Structure formats: C-alpha cells, structure tokens
Amino acid sequence: MKSISVATYRLTIAAFLFAVQPGANSPALAEEQLQVDDRPIPSMLARRGKLILDDDGSKPRGRKTVAVFNDKTRVRAGAGVWERAPQSNGWRSTWKKGMGHTPVAAYHGFEANDLIVEVTFRYGPITEPWHHQCFRIAADDRPKITGHVVSAWANPNNDFIETGFLLQHIRKTPEKKILEDLLLDHQPLSVEPNVWYTATLEVVGDEALFRMGDHVAYARAEQIRLPKNLVSLTLGTTWHEIKRVRIWHAESNPEWASLKADVVKSRKPFAPVVHNYRK
Secondary structure, three states: OOOOOHHHHHHHHHHHHHHOOOOOOOHHHHHHHHHHHOOOOOOOOEEEEEEEEEEOOOOOOEOOEEEEOOOOOEEEOOOOEEEEOOOOOOEEEEOOOOOOOOOEEEEEEEEEOOEEEEEEEEEOOOOOOOOOOOEEEEEEOOOOOEEEEEEEEEEOOOOOOOOEEEEEEEEEOOOOOEEEEEEEEEEOOOOOOOOOEEEEEEEEOOEEEEEEOOEEEEEEOHHHHOOEEEEEEEEOOOOEEEEEEEEEEEEEOOOHHHHHHHHHOOOOOOOOEEOOOOO
16 A cells, blocks of 8 residues: 555544544445545554455356456355346345345455455345345454354344444354354444445454444454454345445554544444344
C-alpha cells in the first residue's frame, strides 16, 4: 500500500470520525465515494498490507465454475444460484426452497493471521413468506477448525441467529457438535433493500472491528488470534448482490489506541458471553 504522511493520515481519520456521527456516513455516500475514487474505506484497527485478492466481479463463477485471481487465491460460489447481476458487473445470488444451504461464496488459497475484508453488497426485497435477508463475513481455518474463527453478521431477519449487527466465534466437531460458541458483540441494525452497503471487517491479534455505514461492532477475545485461510460470505434467501470484494493482509495500526474511543463510542455496552441462541 502506498505510504502517506502522518498529517495526511490524521486528516483521513478525522474525516472518518466526523462521518461516523449518526446519519452522516450513509451507505449510499460511502458507496458513491468508492465509485468516484476507488479507494477503500479508511481502516481504523488495522493498516492494510499486501492485497490478497480483488474481486471486481469480472470473473465467472457459480455451480462448478471457480474464479481464479492469481496462482493461489480463488472463489467458489457453490451453494445457491449465482448469476450476473442485471444492472452491475457484480453477481446476484438467489435461493429456493429445497436447495439446501443458502448462498455462500468462499475465498481461499491464502494464509493470514491478521486481515481486512471489504465487501460492497445489497439486500434484495422480501417478496415471499420464506424470504429472509442476511449478510455474513466469516474468517475460518479449514480443515483444522470446523466453524468460524470470527463471524461478522449484518442480519436483518434471518432466524438462524439473533438479528442485528453481530460478532461471533464458534467451533464444532466434524459431526457439528458445538465445542465453543461465543457472542462477542451484539448491536442494533437498520438497513434497507436495494441500497448498496460497504461492510469492512478488520481482524488484528485478539481484536475484531466490523463497520458498515453508521454501524459498529467491536470485540476482543483470545480466540480471534487463530490463523485464517478462508473468508466466506453467506447470504440470505432473497436475492442479494455483491459488487466488489477485497481482502488484504493487515498489521496493527499504531494510531488505534488514540482512535478507539471515538470509533466505538456509538456502540451499546456489550461484553462477550457464551452463546446459547435458540429459534
């Protein structure tokens, strides 16, 4: 990543902190900025390192087709149906009853402890009784761990887990018996269909920061330190569209200690708890 001066960095951060005041950093505004200058959303917890992959939607995928980005990294979009989005270069997922797992796009072929994931996407409208909207970024270490080192949910109405803006850690046996399930953060969520959102998950050491527009979730837990070799995106049963996915290696941001209070001040108080959700 191109280096910038400390003064420029502080101005960028100051602009972000102003923007995250309620109502100021709308998803539409964030997406408009991304379209204009192609710059990623400013990171807070982490600093971007080497780019792992940039999925701009240009490569085919779905069914048995695997999109390859370089010698190693690729995406498999097997669950659900994936087709070119009608009005963008991105991809639309759909699902119908009896299809099994809801749509998943799995990015693999890399190894990282610390990373930044940025996804621009939108939810489709609910038009059927069985429809739900759901978006999740999960960072895994497969096949060593069945489950997710950290899951970041922007879940309006899927009853698989609590609704809201969430962070979770979950490990299971290969037979899917739960070994450990922690709800790391749970914040309110307000979203609309057909609106483009850019979600950013930053994971460094034992910390995770998840942001999307005005929404902020943060957690610190030793389990977050586990290695990661796969990032998956899980979507709901309405149509969902993904316009762009970027994943970077990351390192700690030395400015984080001074930024943290302002970045997370909009969160409602929440401490990690053993997760025992039942529908």
